[in-house]
Amino acid sequence: MLYAMGRWEPNTRERLVRAAVELFAEQGYDMTTVNEIAERAGTTKTTFFRHFPDKREALFAGQDTHSRLLADAVAAAPDTATPLDAVGVALDALTAAFPPERRAFAARLRVVIAGNDELRERAAFKRAGLAVALTDALQQRGVPDPTADLAAELGVLAFYRAFDRWVDPADDPATDQTFTDLARQALRELRAALPEL
Amino acid sequence: MLYAMGRWEPNTRERLVRAAVELFAEQGYDMTTVNEIAERAGTTKTTFFRHFPDKREALFAGQDTHSRLLADAVAAAPDTATPLDAVGVALDALTAAFPPERRAFAARLRVVIAGNDELRERAAFKRAGLAVALTDALQQRGVPDPTADLAAELGVLAFYRAFDRWVDPADDPATDQTFTDLARQALRELRAALPEL
DNA sequence: GGAAGTGATGTGACTTGGTAACGTCACTGT
DNA sequence: ACAGTGACGTTACCAAGTCACATCACTTCC
Numbered sequence: 135m136l137y138a139m140g141r142w143e144p145n146t147r148e149r150l151v152r153a154a155v156e157l158f159a160e161q162g163y164d165m166t167t168v169n170e171i172a173e174r175a176g177t178t179k180t181t182f183f184r185h186f187p188d189k190r191e192a193l194f195a196g197q198d199t200h201s202r203l204l205a206d207a208v209a210a211a212p213d214t215a216t217p218l219d220a221v222g223v224a225l226d227a228l229t230a231a232f233p234p235e236r237r238a239f240a241a242r243l244r245v246v247i248a249g250n251d252e253l254r255e256r257a258a259f260k261r262a263g264l265a266v267a268l269t270d271a272l273q274q275r276g277v278p279d280p281t282a283d284l285a286a287e288l289g290v291l292a293f294y295r296a297f298d299r300w301v302d303p304a305d306d307p308a309t310d311q312t313f314t315d316l317a318r319q320a321l322r323e324l325r326a327a328l329p330e331l
Numbered sequence: 332m333l334y335a336m337g338r339w340e341p342n343t344r345e346r347l348v349r350a351a352v353e354l355f356a357e358q359g360y361d362m363t364t365v366n367e368i369a370e371r372a373g374t375t376k377t378t379f380f381r382h383f384p385d386k387r388e389a390l391f392a393g394q395d396t397h398s399r400l401l402a403d404a405v406a407a408a409p410d411t412a413t414p415l416d417a418v419g420v421a422l423d424a425l426t427a428a429f430p431p432e433r434r435a436f437a438a439r440l441r442v443v444i445a446g447n448d449e450l451r452e453r454a455a456f457k458r459a460g461l462a463v464a465l466t467d468a469l470q471q472r473g474v475p476d477p478t479a480d481l482a483a484e485l486g487v488l489a490f491y492r493a494f495d496r497w498v499d500p501a502d503d504p505a506t507d508q509t510f511t512d513l514a515r516q517a518l519r520e521l522r523a524a525l526p527e528l
Numbered sequence: 529g530g531a532a533g534t535g536a537t538g539t540g541a542c543t544t545g546g547t548a549a550c551g552t553c554a555c556t557g558t
Numbered sequence: 559a560c561a562g563t564g565a566c567g568t569t570a571c572c573a574a575g576t577c578a579c580a581t582c583a584c585t586t587c588c
Contacts, residue, residue: 327477
């Protein structure tokens, strides 16, 4: 599989993602055509759609694995774990997929997504997918109906609250905590806020 | 403003919605073109896009008001109300917009939406919008940060769990409860499940 | 009561996202 | 050597969505 000297440049997929993020940041999402992205990546429109089902998905590629990370971790949690314990383990597993090197890229990505409704829509869909994955995994281990929904929603909420803090340099300028740490902290906060409802 | 005998048939918007739902149910969402919808409604593609920003939105028109119903109700809740109390009041206000006559239509709509990813994506976006509206309204009345998020997410969860029961004839075949009753019941269930986390 | 204006619609041309059929060629395994 | 295989390019096409412009019932103002 040595394509290094092949007919085409390697890492086509990665080049497409980089080109897409760059162009979206430069000119905005809807002012950028798939042809432009492909051209900057040194390829063509058809190849773009061979790698991604649609234009938006270039920014969300790889997130399909997140649901599996959550589900597997919940399934592997000890039988004695409460629903929120299992959710905590799942968040540990998911956040482990976000090493500090990815932080700057995630930050740029977030800005681009926040600036366009089509992208925010896709983001909402992905978020809903995470919640469904958590709910299903919890029900699989015997957690009854309303409780599983609640725990899943709470876990997803903790994940995104932690993501915001991880990416946003405004809070905690010096500490530079791990995503996993932030997620644990967010989950503790939410748990502590439950009696306030 | 008497258009009854005007150049065109009245109620264009409503005719477009009906045509869209019919065609989507008959042939599926992606097998139906906007031209077909417009033709069945006795108009043209351009007019369709004058009424709806995109093809999907024909099925979600009017839901923009739901966020405002929630926000206004939360703002109007008495100062003594807890976050979950305010959410309960908001759900009462929102569910009041779903009279029993709309149930059959809502049921057909739900089947169509569930059958297509683009539509499910839009639905997830709308759902996220409801959560944001609730969160903002709660924060406006002084509910602190993590608690507002929690209460909003819980309220949205209750709404959709109640919606499922309202629409699905499988459960409670005889009782035929009001959407508002079902929402209150769902909220109580979730509240009762909190200690199980 | 006639003229100018308004608002919802139709027409046609256009851009772009997305699909599909087909050809090309480096690389792989036999 | 030789028949795959897989990733890519080329071309043509369909449908979503935009835009500029024309039409005409109805309204308003003089």
